[in-house]
Amino acid sequence: xxxxxxxxxxxxxxxxxxxxxxxxxxxxxxxxxxxxxxxxxxxxxxxxxxxxxxxxxxxxxxxxxxxxxxxxxxxxxxxxxxxxxxxxxxxxxxxxxxxxxxxxxxxxxxxxxxxxxxxxxxxxxxxxxxxxxxxxxxxxxxxxxxxxxxxxxxxxxxxxxxxxxxxxxxxxxxxxxxxxxxxxxxxxxxxxxxxxxxxxxxxxxxxxxxxxxxxxxxxxxxxxxxxxxxxxxxxxxxxxxxxxxxxxxxxxxxxxxxxxxxxxxxxxxxxxxxxxxxxxxxxxxxxxxxxxxxxxxxxxxxxxxxxxxxxxxxxxxxxxxxxxxxxxxxxxxxxxxxxxxxxxxxxxxxxxxxxxxxxxxxxxxxxxxxxxxxxxxxxxxxxxxxxxxxxxxxxxxxxxxxxxxxxxxxxxxxxxxxxxxxxxxxxxxxxxxxxxxxxxxxxxxxxxxxxxxxxxxxxxxxxxxxxxxxxxxxxxxxxxxxxxxxxxxxxxxxxxxxxxxxxxxxxxxxxxxxxxxxxxxxxxxxxxxxxxxxxxxxxxxxxxxxxxxxxxxxxxxxxxxxxxxxxxxxxxxxxxxxxxxxxxxxxxxxxxxxxxxxxxxxxxxxxxxxxxxxxxxxxxxxxxxxxxxxxxxxxxxxxxxxxxxxxxxxxxxx
Amino acid sequence: xxxxxxxxxxxxxxxxxxxxxxxxxxxxxxxxxxxxxxxxxxxxxxxxxxxxxxxxxxxxxxxxxxxxxxxxxxxxxxxxxxxxxxxxxxxxxxxxxxxxxxxxxxxxxxxxxxxxxxxxxxxxxxxxxxxxxxxxxxxxxxxxxxxxxxxxxxxxxxxxxxxxxxxxxxxxxxxxxxxxxxxxxxxxxxxxxxxxxxxxxxx
Amino acid sequence: xxxxxxxxxxxxxxxxxxxxxxxxxxxxxxxxxxxxxxxxxxxxxxxxxxxxxxxxxxxxxxxxxxxxxxxxxxxxxxxxxxxxxxxxxxxxxxxxxxxxxxxx
Numbered sequence: 022x023x024x025x026x027x028x029x030x031x032x033x034x035x036x037x038x039x040x041x042x043x044x045x046x047x048x049x050x051x052x053x054x055x056x057x058x059x060x061x062x063x064x065x066x067x068x069x070x071x072x073x074x075x076x077x078x079x080x081x082x083x084x085x086x087x088x089x090x091x092x093x094x095x096x097x098x099x100x101x102x103x104x105x106x107x108x109x110x111x112x113x114x115x116x117x118x119x120x121x122x123x124x125x126x127x128x129x130x131x132x133x134x135x136x137x138x139x140x141x142x143x144x145x146x147x148x149x150x151x152x153x154x155x156x157x158x159x160x161x162x163x164x165x166x167x168x169x170x171x172x173x174x175x176x177x178x179x180x181x182x183x184x185x186x187x188x189x190x191x192x193x194x195x196x197x198x199x200x201x202x203x204x205x206x207x208x209x210x211x212x213x214x215x216x217x218x219x220x221x222x223x224x225x226x227x228x229x230x231x232x233x234x235x236x237x238x239x240x241x242x243x244x245x246x247x248x249x250x251x252x253x254x255x256x257x258x259x260x261x262x263x264x265x266x267x268x269x270x271x272x273x274x275x276x277x278x279x280x281x282x283x284x285x286x287x288x289x290x291x292x293x294x295x296x297x298x299x300x301x302x303x304x305x306x307x308x309x310x311x312x313x314x315x316x317x318x319x320x321x322x323x324x325x326x327x328x329x330x331x332x333x334x335x336x337x338x339x340x341x342x343x344x345x346x347x348x349x350x351x352x353x354x355x356x357x358x359x360x361x362x363x364x365x366x367x368x369x370x371x372x373x374x375x376x377x378x379x380x381x382x383x384x385x386x387x388x389x390x391x392x393x394x395x396x397x398x399x400x401x402x403x404x405x406x407x408x409x410x411x412x413x414x415x416x417x418x419x420x421x422x423x424x425x426x427x428x429x430x431x432x433x434x435x436x437x438x439x440x441x442x443x444x445x446x447x448x449x450x451x452x453x454x455x456x457x458x459x460x461x462x463x464x465x466x467x468x469x470x471x472x473x474x475x476x477x478x479x480x481x482x483x484x485x486x487x488x489x490x491x492x493x494x495x496x497x498x499x500x501x502x503x504x505x506x507x508x509x510x511x512x513x514x515x516x517x518x519x520x521x522x523x524x525x526x527x528x529x530x531x532x533x534x535x536x537x538x539x540x541x542x543x544x545x546x547x548x549x550x551x552x553x554x555x556x557x558x559x560x561x562x563x564x565x566x567x568x569x570x571x572x573x574x575x576x577x578x579x580x581x582x583x584x585x586x587x588x589x590x591x592x593x594x595x596x597x598x599x600x601x602x603x604x605x606x607x608x609x610x611x612x613x614x615x616x617x618x619x620x621x622x623x624x625x626x627x628x629x630x631x632x633x634x635x636x637x638x639x640x641x642x643x644x645x646x647x648x649x650x651x652x653x654x655x656x657x658x659x660x661x662x663x664x665x666x667x668x669x670x671x672x673x674x675x
Numbered sequence: 676x677x678x679x680x681x682x683x684x685x686x687x688x689x690x691x692x693x694x695x696x697x698x699x700x701x702x703x704x705x706x707x708x709x710x711x712x713x714x715x716x717x718x719x720x721x722x723x724x725x726x727x728x729x730x731x732x733x734x735x736x737x738x739x740x741x742x743x744x745x746x747x748x749x750x751x752x753x754x755x756x757x758x759x760x761x762x763x764x765x766x767x768x769x770x771x772x773x774x775x776x777x778x779x780x781x782x783x784x785x786x787x788x789x790x791x792x793x794x795x796x797x798x799x800x801x802x803x804x805x806x807x808x809x810x811x812x813x814x815x816x817x818x819x820x821x822x823x824x825x826x827x828x829x830x831x832x833x834x835x836x837x838x839x840x841x842x843x844x845x846x847x848x849x850x851x852x853x854x855x856x857x858x859x860x861x862x863x864x865x866x867x868x869x870x871x872x873x874x875x876x877x878x
Numbered sequence: 879x880x881x882x883x884x885x886x887x888x889x890x891x892x893x894x895x896x897x898x899x900x901x902x903x904x905x906x907x908x909x910x911x912x913x914x915x916x917x918x919x920x921x922x923x924x925x926x927x928x929x930x931x932x933x934x935x936x937x938x939x940x941x942x943x944x945x946x947x948x949x950x951x952x953x954x955x956x957x958x959x960x961x962x963x964x965x966x967x968x969x970x971x972x973x974x975x976x977x978x979x980x981x982x
Contacts (some may be wrong), residue, residue: 050692059771076820111785158697158701159697159698159701217743223708224706227704227705227708228701230704231697231700231701231704234700235696235697235700236697261704261705261707262707262711263707263711264708265708265709265711265712265715266711266712266715268712269712269715269716269719270715272814273719276803276810276814277810280803280804281803281804281805282804282814283728283804283806283810284719284723284807284808284810284811284814286807288728289728289730289804289805289806289807290723290727290806290807290808291726291807291810292722292723292726292728292807295719295722295723299715299718299719300788302715643828647832650832650833650836650849651832651836
């Protein structure tokens with residue numbers, strides 16, 4: 022009995038930190054609150070039937086986005102804790118260990134559990150609508166993807182209160198992340214949480230590739246696809262070919278830690294550098310996975326609010342195809358200082374500079390799209406406009422880092438930190454906010470309040486620059502990343518104070534956005550037309566929010582900017598009044614969430630090295646797969662009377 | 676989503692529905708991902724080839740007769756699996772089942788030999804934890820072995836469905852896809868045979 | 879893209895010549911690789927080059943004779959597999975170069 026108590030207090034629950042006790046209490050309270058609310062309003066059945074078992078791409082997209090926003094909150098809190106700790110020299114707000122844990126979870130969560138699911142959520146919401154499809158190619162697999170991401174994220178976050186957080190950085194470099202130097206379960210959480218989410222992402226990649234290549238509306242040739250759909254296709258191709266590398270790297274380190282392997286150990290012939298190599302073979306394409314959809318979002322938004330066709334559409338496509346290949350050929354620039362030698366560094370330095378060319382081309386395309394147009398300064402467009410100069414700063418400093426010899430100076434300094442936040446926030450985060458604002462009416466049927474949105478925009482963008490620009494100088498002054506405090510007398514404090522102020526401004530901006538969600542749900546302008554922005558692409562051709570079947574009749578595409586062409590040639594009414602037929606749709610299923618639960622059990626068991634629990638979990642996964650295989654699921658039909666009724670209620674047919 | 680049964684003599688059953696076409700293409704894309712997965716394991720194996728930490732080397736371990744037998748078992752199973760697909764195209768249910776059962780037996784023989792090989796190595800003191808080379812070896816060859824084992828379970832499941840419902844667009848699609856998977860594993864084995872076993876004898 | 883379904887309709891009937899030829903080729907290639915390693919005493923580089931080339935032919939045999947890669951969505955499927963093989967080569971060669979450059 023005392024053994025169990027000992028284990029629970031020393032190894033299982035994280036103890037001794039007031040902040041973590043606070044987290045424990047708030048987790049319990051929030052969970053109870055959710056249970057009470059759901060039970061009181063009798064919403065359990067609704068939750069299960071409408072959301073947890075759904076295979077509808079729009080609902081899955083919304084769940085991705087909700088989870089990503091929650092993760093943005095958690096990662097943001099981590100960031101603010103770090104900024105507080107660094108504000109002044111010799112602060113004792115966080116100790117070294119706690120600081121290590123926080124920068125590790127901040128990085129991992131922001132890239133893998135915030136940026137990627139946010140973009141995949143927006144893809145799910147918009148891409149099938151943009152190509153005029155009824156759903157993705159494999160709706161059931163899509164649900165599995167989401168639930169795998171979700172349980173992966175939950176497993177990773179559980180480390181905060183049970184067992185202890187990973188603390189070897191988001192790159193988890195070996196041999197530091199090996200058992201000898203990092204005992205405990207923290208790193209196991211990292212390995213298994215990412216593994217689960219990664220498998221889900223790979224499945225999403227396959228799903229989107231097939232959807233885009235095979236399920237486009239008649240007449241939509243590849244060169245008539247909206248730019249966001251193009252960017253999704255290229256991103257998915259990169260996912261398919263990059264994520265297996267992460268799967269292997271994580272599995273190898275897991276084998277080292279759980280089964281005594283010697284891939285990355287410092288003993289028995291192990292090669293810690295191989296982890297770095299594999300991690301970045303995945304890691305660099307990953308950078309493009311989170312930036313290309315962002316480019317697609319900006320392209321669509323800029324062209325919509327300029328009221329013009331996208332300038333240089335073909336060049337835009339070719340540059341993305343070039344990026345998809347080049348993104349796999351530059352990975353060594355993340356470890357120029359590892360000492361692979363001058364020849365290796367030169368080759369990868371040059372390929373890195375080469376990849377900035379197609380990116381630069383895109384910047385001019387966006388600028389020329391707006392040239393001589395009447396720009397509408399909506400919130401979605403403001404984010405897109407702010408992206409251009411801010412991203413260019415990040416891009417240019419990136420080319421500086423690509424100079425291998427100079428990188429020995431910049432490497433792992435705050436210059437690097439400033440650089441990648443400059444591309445990731447101005448690129449990915451701005452795009453997430455822009456896309457969220459742009460497609461919000463399509464998801465929920467009302468527009469987000471523009472005035473509050475502008476407050477968010479200005480406070481966040483100013484805060485972001487105040488936070489990260491000083492860090493370039495801090496880097497030059499010698500401040501290195503992952504340092505938890507610094508002595509006085511180095512002259513680093515003033516810039517650090519400014520940076521912290523900027524960080525909190527971003528936090529305030531985010532809070533205003535959250536308030537805006539509440540405010541707009543109650544008072545926001547309802548979108549009855551389905552086309553609140555005078556849009557150009559097919560997602561605006563249907564109702565807001567779109568019906569389960571997306572389109573009563575699949576539109577026929579005759580040009581780029583398909584919906585714009587329909588509106589110009591007055592085909593919309595004729596299209597809406599075409600005779601309606603029965604529509605075939607996939608069935609909902611509870612199995613994806615159950616399967617993901619078994620994956621979670623397996624992941625949790627392996628994290629604590631309880632092999633038998635892991636085996637039970639994996640056996641459960643196998644059983645759910647077999648059940649699926651033996652299931653005769655041919656979907657269902659929505660009858661044409663029902664479709665007609667829905668369309669009539671939306672005022673689309675009389 | 677439309678289940679258009681545009682059955683004519685020209686289109687093989689597995690391609691006759693939208694669902695079948697999507698899933699077969701999706702599986703090819705997945706095989707592209709599998710190529711990358713194995714390439715990383717091969718890259719690691721080659722990097723660790725000489726890092727034996729004083730433990731057994733490839734030359735000490737590999738036995739020509741053993742790995743050649745494994746190779747012929749798997750090559751032949753790929754052939755019989757191809758014949759099953761051929762019978763599938765002729766809508767010959769019995770032929771499909773017989774050739775797949777032969778494939779299964781050959782596959783089981785392969786997995787059994789590999790398990791035996793692994794047990795032998797461990798008996799000789801060549802364990803996963805002995806050296807980086809052996810970690811790489813067991814992970815690469817073991818991952819392939821796991822794929823084959825999973826393939827065996829998969830084929831059994833689909834054969835049961837075929838026996839129950841006969842050859843129709845759904846079972847045809849499933850049989851065709853599991854066939855692709857099986858051939859792919861043969862492709863991977865060709866590289867394991869070349870890069871691990873033959874190269875191990877040269878270097 | 880090649881979506882002409884009729885091109886997939888070959889040899890539904892009759893003796894599976896294609897598979898038999900593929901099988902014989904794969905056996906010949908395997909034995910040849912073993913022969914090069916065991917019976918010919920070429921230099922290490924030459925041996926490894928030859929057996930790798932033989933392995934690549936084996937792959938082509940599997941893809942063309944057994945896997946029907948050119949069927950149906952032939953072009954997309956081919957792109958997926960060729961891009962995969964290209965990247966696999968990049969990752970293998972790149973990793974060995976990066977990690978072992980200057981080690982020996």
